[in-house]
Amino acid sequence: MKLLYILVSNCNDYYYEQAFLSILSVKYQMPEMQISMLVDDDTKDSLVGPRKKIFEFVDELKVVKFEKSVNPIVRSRELKTTMREKITGDFLYVDVDTLWVAPIEEKDFSSDIMGVPDGHVEFSDFVGKKFHCEKMKSLNLDFSEKFYINGGVLFVRDTPVAHQFMQEWNRYWRYCCERGSFTDQQSLNYVNSKMGGVIQLMPHSYNAQIVFSVRYLLNAKVIHYFATNLQSDERKLLFDLQKKSFWDDLKKSENYLDKMKNVVRNPNAFFSPQMVSVDIERERIENLSYGLLCTIIDSNKTRAKVLLRMLNSIAQIIVSAFKFFQKN
Secondary structure: OEEEEEEOOOOOOOHHHHHHHHHHHHHHHOOOOOEEEEEEHHHHHHOOHHHHHHHHHOOEEEEEOOOOOOOHHHHHHHHHHOHHHHOOOOEEEEOOOEEEOOOOOHHHOOOOEEEEEHHHOOHHHOOOHHHHHHHHHHOOOOOOOOOOEEEEEEEEOOOHHHHHHHHHHHHHHHHHHHOOOOOOHHHHHHHHHHOOOOEEEOOHHHHEEOOOOOOOOOOOOEEEOOOOOOEOOHHHOOEHHHEHHHHHHHHHOOOHHHHHHHHHHOHHHHEOHHHHOOHHHHHHOOOHHHHHHHHHHHOOOHHHHHHHHHHHHHHHHHHHHHHHHHHO
8 A cells, every 4th residue: 555645736835845744744654655646747847946855755756737727726636536547556545734643554444445534423413514515405416425524535445446436536526616616525425425335434543633623633643634724813723734824934944844854753742732622622512621721721811821831731741641651
């Protein structure tokens, strides 16, 4: 099995930096892992000067040519929905806004296609259910599966079933494009439903979606921090990699590679004290201790900030100790 990244980027965005950081984390956790990268021709032309450093960590590069008029979003989704035809062998596709924090276990991958539910819950309980249902309805697509699969991490075998699925995915993604929707989640899940739920579940740890829940963070193998659309209010973000300011500083830094390696070696240090105050968790946890913690987080008083730093340090020590005892 190999890991596959798709990169569509120019010098004005952060996708290159995100991909580079994710790939560095792979090589740190699994030095022998083969990494494939699928790019469009414009991206390939932009990987010059300091940006060509990424080639040192990529084992296989495939370049796909597009008409100049095709925009980056369409290029990215076209590559993603046709990746099975362009890459040989079994692969685990991974979005660029991810960070590897533990090695792969081959025994976790047994089916033709595997993924993790959006939000780590059944679709009936998913916070984005209304949005996706309305989107699917507007596209005249049906969905009847128990889980709505997140497309950020997908295992795809080199089998007839997987090839058929991917061909159908591309077909219905293009159908969605003709109706003004360029995202790939709706077509992915429609085809899964159409083919009788061919996508089987992989362990949630391979796609720990921290914007929805921190439940799988301690046992995560891949942290999916969702930074393709960086938010402006950074006070509500729990991970530095979700913040535009982090990537701005990184791009300006002369020693950006050292900074990336620091993240890879010690990802826990880049979580904020807000780890337990994600909005969605705030809706689900209503008790006195939680309310007290939220009060401390929202306070501007000096003693509250000092206490918060202490609690954050304690939390990081607990996380580090937990991971140490897991490995030993």
